[in-house]
Amino acid sequence: MPKIIHYRSKCIGCNICYEMQPDIWRMSQRDGKATLVGGELKKGLYILPITNGVSEMLAREVAKACPVNIIKVG
Template sequence: MSKKFKIRHDRDGCIGCTSCANICPRFWQMNEQDGLADLQDAKRLTSGDTELTISEEDFEDNMEAAESCPVNVIHLVDIGSGNELI
């Protein structure tokens, strides 16, 4: 069974630099109305963050997107261990 991860996006802290969308356009797109990044097909949490569960095969591209974020608003969590990886 492959590992599962959660991406959590603190959209309120996004500055719209486009790095995530350029690196991983299958999951990240820039919102035309406000210029901020949207995590595609994510659910909105009560905190205002958005969250999406991904498989191990999608981990590497999303980790690269998270590492490229200059304001560190993209977080990846290993569901099995609960460890926040970034």
């Protein structure tokens, strides 16, 4: 099963992930960084399995649009 991997600690808070896929991304009011909704923290990375409710194609587009390349789909 493919999954979204987010290196949150390196996020610059540009908001592009939230703008493109607001159903799974939120911007933290506390630190201004993106949060992967439902993502599980494992070894410093947030991981979210891609299920029927999440568009894998859109997730790949979001990963490509990230200016600091901290979103992976694999």
